Amino acid sequence: xxxxxxxxxxxxxxxxxxxxxxxxxxxxxxxxxxxxxxxxxxxxxxxxxxxxxxxxxxxxxxxxxxxxxxxxxxxxxxxxxxxxxxxxxxxxxxxxxxxxxxxxxxxxxxxxxxxxxxxxxxxxxxxxxxxxxxxxxxxxxxxxxxxxxxxxxxxxxxxxxxxxxxxxxxxxxxxxxxxxxxxxxxxxxxxxxxxxxxxxxxxxxxxxxxxxxxxxxxxxxxxxxxxxxxxxxxxxxxxxxxxxxxxxxxxxxxxxxxxxxxxxxxxxxxxxxxxxxxxxxxxxxxxxxxxxxxxxxxxxxxxxxxxxxxxxxxxxxxxxxxxxxxxxxxxxxxxxxxxxxxxxxxxxxxxxxxxxxxxxxxxxxxxxxxxxxxxxxxxxxxxxxxx
Amino acid sequence: xxxxxxxxxxxxxxxxxxxxxxxxxxxxxxxxxxxxxxxxxxxxxxxxxxxxxxxxxxxxxxxxxxxxxxxxxxxxxxxxxxxxxxxxxxxxxxxxxxxxxxxxxxxxxxxxxxxxxxxxxxxxxxxxxxxxxxxxxxxxxxxxxxxxxxxxxxxxxxxxxxxxxxxxxxxxxxxxxxxxxxxxxxxxxxxxxxxxxxxxxxxxxxxxxxxxxxxxxxxxxxxxxxxxxxxxxxxxxxxxxxxxxxxxxxxxxxxxxxxxxxxxxxxxxxxxxxxxxxxxxxxxxxxxxxxxxxxxxxxxxxxxxxxxxxxxxxxxxxxxxxxxxxxxxxxxxxxxxxxxxxxxxxxxxxxxxxxxxxxxxxxxxxxxxxxxxxxxxxxxxxxxxxx
Numbered sequence: 191x192x193x194x195x196x197x198x199x200x201x202x203x204x205x206x207x208x209x210x211x212x213x214x215x216x217x218x219x220x221x222x223x224x225x226x227x228x229x230x231x232x233x234x235x236x237x238x239x240x241x242x243x244x245x246x247x248x249x250x251x252x253x254x255x256x257x258x259x260x261x262x263x264x265x266x267x268x269x270x271x272x273x274x275x276x277x278x279x280x281x282x283x284x285x286x287x288x289x290x291x292x293x294x295x296x297x298x299x300x301x302x303x304x305x306x307x308x309x310x311x312x313x314x315x316x317x318x319x320x321x322x323x324x325x326x327x328x329x330x331x332x333x334x335x336x337x338x339x340x341x342x343x344x345x346x347x348x349x350x351x352x353x354x355x356x357x358x359x360x361x362x363x364x365x366x367x368x369x370x371x372x373x374x375x376x377x378x379x380x381x382x383x384x385x386x387x388x389x390x391x392x393x394x395x396x397x398x399x400x401x402x403x404x405x406x407x408x409x410x411x412x413x414x415x416x417x418x419x420x421x422x423x424x425x426x427x428x429x430x431x432x433x434x435x436x437x438x439x440x441x442x443x444x445x446x447x448x449x450x451x452x453x454x455x456x457x458x459x460x461x462x463x464x465x466x467x468x469x470x471x472x473x474x475x476x477x478x479x480x481x482x483x484x485x486x487x488x489x490x491x492x493x494x495x496x497x498x499x500x501x502x503x504x505x506x507x508x509x510x511x512x513x514x515x516x517x518x519x520x521x522x523x524x525x526x527x528x529x530x531x532x533x534x535x536x537x538x539x540x541x542x543x544x545x546x547x548x549x550x551x552x553x554x555x556x557x558x559x560x561x562x563x564x565x566x567x568x569x570x571x572x573x574x575x576x577x
Numbered sequence: 578x579x580x581x582x583x584x585x586x587x588x589x590x591x592x593x594x595x596x597x598x599x600x601x602x603x604x605x606x607x608x609x610x611x612x613x614x615x616x617x618x619x620x621x622x623x624x625x626x627x628x629x630x631x632x633x634x635x636x637x638x639x640x641x642x643x644x645x646x647x648x649x650x651x652x653x654x655x656x657x658x659x660x661x662x663x664x665x666x667x668x669x670x671x672x673x674x675x676x677x678x679x680x681x682x683x684x685x686x687x688x689x690x691x692x693x694x695x696x697x698x699x700x701x702x703x704x705x706x707x708x709x710x711x712x713x714x715x716x717x718x719x720x721x722x723x724x725x726x727x728x729x730x731x732x733x734x735x736x737x738x739x740x741x742x743x744x745x746x747x748x749x750x751x752x753x754x755x756x757x758x759x760x761x762x763x764x765x766x767x768x769x770x771x772x773x774x775x776x777x778x779x780x781x782x783x784x785x786x787x788x789x790x791x792x793x794x795x796x797x798x799x800x801x802x803x804x805x806x807x808x809x810x811x812x813x814x815x816x817x818x819x820x821x822x823x824x825x826x827x828x829x830x831x832x833x834x835x836x837x838x839x840x841x842x843x844x845x846x847x848x849x850x851x852x853x854x855x856x857x858x859x860x861x862x863x864x865x866x867x868x869x870x871x872x873x874x875x876x877x878x879x880x881x882x883x884x885x886x887x888x889x890x891x892x893x894x895x896x897x898x899x900x901x902x903x904x905x906x907x908x909x910x911x912x913x914x915x916x917x918x919x920x921x922x923x924x925x926x927x928x929x930x931x932x933x934x935x936x937x938x939x940x941x942x943x944x945x946x947x948x949x950x951x952x953x954x955x956x957x958x959x960x961x962x963x964x
Binding site for chain 1: 579580581582583584585586587589590591592593595597599600602603608609610611613614615616617618620621622623626629632633635636639641649650651652653654656657681684685688689763765770777780781785786787800808809810811812830831832833834835836837838840841843844846847849850851853854855908915920937941
């Protein structure tokens with residue numbers, strides 16, 4: 191006698207305007223693509239789509255890396271895929287921490303059996319090149335340098351090219367988190383000489399969350415092939431995943447790919463190619479300028495120094511006297527507008543306004559500024575602090 | 578100067594009838610749900626949906642386990658989540674192998690640092706209870722018994738209840754793969770006393786692939802809490818995932834949930850609850866009988882002995898003289914019908930006809946039989962072997 195069926199109705203989500211740290215607004219074209227008929231993961235029509243998707247991802251990453259594909263899981267799985275494949279037990283890994291996601295890298299290194307050497311910078315600051323140089327001087331045997339290009343928790347961008355150059359000088363591989371930068375600001379894998387990078391579908395690509403584009407250089411693949419120990423994760427083992435995604439020879443089943451979400455990512459990348467990646471970068475920049483002008487008029491202050499500010503993720507200090515949760519709740523309930531809260535050490539202190547992908551449009555920027563003005567206006571403390 | 582944008586058009590998949598081992602046909606209601614507007618993973622409207630989704634999954638699993646939720650990845654990630662949490666380095670794990678997916682469990686045990694004791698049965702046969710009893714007698718210290726309830730590679734069903742009883746008698750936990758059984762044949766987690774189980778969204782639930790429903794008993798959670806070593810995967814560590822999915826106290830961000838696929842799974846489970854799980858089981862059974870009658874008329878033979886046959890996954894021997902790839906190719910190209918090939922040792926020897934979820938309808942069964950008849954009729958060798 192089975193348990194009784196719960197009486198639960200179909201879910202109808204409210205319509206929101208997503209201006210937090212991701213997911214960003216998903217354009218109708220991508221949602222339509224998600225709803226196309228499901229086909230098999232070994233259907234020739236599908237595997238042809240996979241090849242196109244890889245080509246489109248290479249464009250987004252600005253790379254010729256053959257091993258460029260979307261991991262079947264959120265950005266955290268892309269991150270872990272990089273670490274469990276490229277770090278062997280005992281490997282020294284220099285990890286730059288200037289926010290939440292650098293901290294996660296440290297956890298990943300430890301769980302892969304690596305020995306993390308942590309280079310710390312203040313949250314909101316970019317990674318210090320000098321400190322990284324010092325770390326390499328102290329640990330010349332370091333096998334990997336890991337850093338976050340665009341810290342989603344603070345909105346700070348670091349100098350990926352200089353960091354990769356430093357790593358290469360010491361014979362170390364680089365692992366780069368570009369979850370928030372891909373498609374929003376330049377990510378130049380080949381020009382910078384990055385060995386492994388992971389991103390997410392739900393940021394500047396404006397797809398739904400759940401997929402993590404990754405790319406690996408030949409140097410990285412050589413390291414995976416030369417491992418003395420098996421990769422600890424069966425699902426993330428590149429040696430196995432490649433049998434399905436490589437497209438060389440016979441394609442072998444590894445896991446059932448998330449068919450419809452991949453339709454969505456394909457469409458997101460077609461949209462990016464249609465716009466042109468340089469135009470996408472310029473649009474994110476222009477929307478940032480428009481938002482910045484408005485925020486300054488409201489007396490709001492940026493957390494990140496101007497030179498390191500990500501256009502697509504704007505961290506601002508919550509003005510004194512403003513109740514964080516109450517204000518965000520009003521934005522959500524009265525304006526259907528989502529902005530991001532602070533994470534970790536910055537919880538309750540900052541808001542994060544995302545201008546990512548389809549969210550980076552003038553009407554969104556203006557609407558967000560109007561909503562913020564309305565919510566802050568009812569709090570006399572702000573008017574005072576803004577002068 | 579960036580690389581040039583590839584000229585790739587939006588992808589329009591063909592319309593197929595999916596009667597392989599999954600993905601199964603996805604009904605329009607679920608595809609529509611996938612295309613609803615994306616909202617944030619911490620939006621109160623979304624977290625309310627998560628609670629409903631957990632309740633619906635408990636119904637599907639026939640359990641009151643609080644820790645019942647969909648892992649943000651395909652079934653292989655659900656599998657690995659069970660093993661990396663419940664197996665500690667040095668633990669002896671009895672693993673039953675009677676097909677591809679039991680073999681994968683062995684790999685998972687090894688990579689988690691466990692010591693697998695393999696109980697082997699022929700592919701197509703159910704797991705032998707006697708052999709499992711012998712294994713426990715030889716390894717009384719075994720901490721976990723792992724088995725596949727419904728082997729997707731062969732279509733054989735094992736006696737989960739008896740296996741779980743045996744494990745409990747020896748104080749071992751059970752890990753059960755019910756990827757292909759959930760929603761198609763009875764999966765009675767509480768009645769059977771299963772400690773950990775994982776499934777997939779794209780089989781008898783008829784959702785798109787990419788999510789893995791899991792459930793854990795209190796005994797399993799106690800084992801995870803009492804671990805002496807950290808879980809080797811950051812992404813799959815239940816101690817961390819729970820902060821987001823548990824719904825107790827403040828919900829903390831762990832990873833960005835795959836919003837739209839979760840809409841789809843919610844809808845799939847609402848459909849299951851509307852039909853009633855007993856009716857769904859009966860429908861799968863009835864469609865199997867209809868298919869069986871037709872296959873027998875065509876002279877086709879089942880691989881699995883009748884008592885262990887899964888109604889939703891019908892493995893049949895490819896008749897002598899039939900070219901496997903050519904026949905499946907004709908089914909796909911001329912009839913838009915996908916059936917499954919053999920995996921591993923059964924590649925080229927069997928076909929797998931799925932009757933899962935929305936695919937388990939009379940019109941599908943009849944269409945499949947007609948298509949098979951047409952394809953086989955042109956191969957005189959079959960007519961001969963069928964008499």
